[in-house]
Amino acid sequence: MIDRALITFITAGDPNIKASLEFMLALDKYADVIELGIPFSDPMADGKVIQKANHRALKAGTRIKDVFNLVKEFREHSNTPVVLMGYYNPVYKQGVERFVSKAKASGVDGMIVVDLPLEEAEEYLAICERYGMGTIFLAAPNTGEERLRMIDEASSAFVYLISLYGITGARDRVSSLAFELIKKAKSTVRKPVAVGFGVSKPEHVRDLIEAGADGVVVGSALVEIIEKYGEDSAYELEKKVKNLRSGLVL
């Protein structure tokens, strides 16, 4: 799914579902993968910016079925891979099989479930395999090599490397932990690896790709634009993604 890829994240339904489609189409002009956050009442791995995005989306009345419909509509315009990112409860509440099959039928290519570690993922993995849903597990700087191998094994699409100890949010510099983790992952993981958390500038994208990442995820830096411009963010998003993309050819 990824090779020198720019992966862009927004929260579905922020500030409303109609705007989200417009934003996805804007991102699509320069992004290789679109990562769509499923809004959740308690996004405990997210920093302030994405927390507020979750809140705005829920306040606008965004439902899980709206997220599926959003992907379905996007599919009428584009074949760019779409990955859902969210917390486990909304998946569990629908029933894992129902959720995965609906996501697949809507055109979703992969899923990231932030608070579902390997130990709890047996049923989820079996169902994703059955429906051909790509799985993406996260690894952190403190993930040991043996566990990294298991995460590689469980991730059918790619492995998501968290660049630091902390929550999502734009930072000025990429943590040195990110480069150590890429190095460790490159010698252990066979699947492609994407790096996220704290990435906000074209230089970050360039440095991470140069260090061996197959993809780079930018989230909060885009969601900040939506926080500022609301429904009218499409143009600014497009500009930002174009700018980030320049990091791939620097």
Added chain:
Amino acid sequence: MKFGEFGGRFVPEVLIPPLEELERAYEEIKKDEEFQRKLAYYLKHYAGRPTPLYFAENLTKKVSGAMIYLKREDLLHSGAHKINNTIGQALLARYMGKSRLIAETGAGQHGVATAIAGALFGMKTEVYMGSEDVERQRMNVFRMELLNAKVHAVESGSRTLKDAINEALRDWVASFEVTHYLIGSVVGPHPYPTIVRDFQSVIGRETKRQIIEMEGCLPDCIVACVGGGSNAIGIFHPFIKDKVKLIGVEAGGEGIEKGRHSASIVAGEKGILHGMLSYFLQDEDGQMLTTHSIAAGLDYPGVGPEHAYLKAIQRAEYVTVNDEHALKAFVELSKTEGILPALESAHALAYAMEIAREMEKDEVVVVNLSGRGDKDLEIVRRELK
């Protein structure tokens, strides 16, 4: 690691190593005589254990039914059972070489108990508290600050306990190398529900010894309030294999039918939050609902996984008492026995009085009086007007 299908470890990957470290350290200190001796020392000489088991004779006469006994956790230093756990976990944190404690708090009782432990053992302490609770419990905020803890008002989500836990977890993923997250109830990812239960089980062990001394038999029934469920598990656990009826009382708020309550076992559904599979109050998309109780310490949309399990295997029974009845019990105990109970504990008391009335005079009901009511005077005064 699990209680039947409940519990587990549903956390972001970065927290797996710190939880494994905590589990290993906890297994070590369980067998460490020096640690256990220290814990017993502080519980006795600092916190004030054992707490009395008191026969509430006046209340028993008034109710005219089974004998009502009160386990007086309200007499502990800090005014509630929370300190049993904070002293234990702070010692554990020190054993692990951590220098900083973080905690969540709802009403402020656990925050105060953590700040006390932090001051006692010379550890930097920071407490997360929903901004709505900061407003409701000003005195406890001041108390924590006097105890040298830093209080962070949490502005996200519903601005209550649930959001304070989210914020503490966010702190922990960035700070676990030097920080211990001191969870205040039998909730959270494994091994927290087990650790907190073990530290709180001192309540039930003492109760067992005391009731045998006083009545020569085990009680017929034990009643405790359940928010996250730490005081309830603490008194239930040593009786689980005995023929004793165990009843957990959840907050019925303004009434279950009105939707404004905190009764996660009685009215919730299975779900996953804060690292555990348990019962939660949530909508059909799995979004957590805002809860309500007159008792801030019960104002949480989930419940500890071991309670979910005890319910599933029908070993314990879970019921609700609403705001109004809890308030009545608060007033009743104050007048008849000269004891002001915490509004949380008043829920258990209200239910115990109700069932004692229907029981025989030689039967025994034990209520876990988990905290004292001083912190609730403002609320009670407003409600009684």
